[in-house]
Amino acid sequence: MKIHKEGHRILISLAILLALLDLVVSHFWPESLLLATIISVGVFLLVLQFFRNPRREIVIPDNNLVYAPADGKIVVIEETHEHEYFNDKRLQVSIFMSPTNVHVNRNPISGTVNYFKYHPGKYLVAWHPKSSHENERTTVVIGNGEEEVLLRQIAGALAKRIVNYIQEGDVVEQGADFGFIKFGSRVDLFLPLDASLEVKIGQKVKGNKTVIARL
Secondary structure, rough: OOOOOOHHHHHHHHHHHHHHOOOHHHHOOOOHHHHHHHHHHHHHHHHHHHOOOOOOOOOOOOOOOOOOOOOOOEEEEEEEEEEOOOOEEEEEEEEEEEEOOOOOOOOOOOEEEEEEEEEEEEEOOOOOOOOOEEEEEEEEEEEOOOOEEEEEEEEOOOOOOOOEEEOOOOOOOOOOEEEEEOOOEEEEEEEOOOOOOOOOOOEEEOOOOOOEEEE
């Protein structure tokens, strides 16, 4: 299992910290060293799984298909007014990323990044109705020449860091990594109203594997 680059520094620092704590335990409470070691290994493995990055290639890229940009659970499917970029009605699909999900975010289509903006904000729980416009977030719009898809990475109560690797004007490839949300949260997709949905509320999806909609 490949470990995402965002986890390298955190995991090395954590390993050093846990090793030092175990040394302290071995010096002052040697009878508790086994228990301390078991706890340390458990904590390290728990954090390690946050940063796993399974290799998932889209075998046949198709820009008529919108692939899931993240692993998680579909928590919102609704027609809504998107105020930041389109300023009209769009079909919103929201994916909630729990702490146990893969946290890599991937491009749902190929095209040009027509818009990018970072918004500082609050850290409400990701399923809170106001989280999509009050929490820390980034907004990315990818256009394929015919349609545009808006993605919004939203930080949550645990996710205090959103990472994004693209900027306005970049040409991106369907399925490639575009960002990472540390310790989970939510990704919103805003699609044209005539998009044909392939998912339903409560469904679990996987980035680069599950087709969200057909344009």
